[in-house]
Amino acid sequence: MPVLLKKLLFWGFxxxxxxxMAFRPEGAAEMVRAIGAVLMALAQGLGDFLTSLMA
Structure with a gap:
């Protein structure tokens, strides 16, 4: 992918x-909460997996 296209996509994002965030702060907050919940679920699953390896 050309560097210019990567820069355009990055700055567009x-x-x-x-x-x-400016016009839909509630939606942005909900999105951050959902991402956090997914990350917590992944961490919990990894922790459970590692715990089961030790047992």
Whole structure:
């Protein structure tokens, strides 16, 4: 992928995030909560897996 296209996509994504947070703060907060919940579930699953290896 050309460097210019990567830069355009990156800055477009950043602009979208800023727009989303400015005009839909509730939706942005819900998205962050959902991402956090997924990360916590992954960490819990990894912890359970490692615990079961030790037993």
């Amino acid at each position: 950043i602009a979208f995030l800023i727009y989303f």
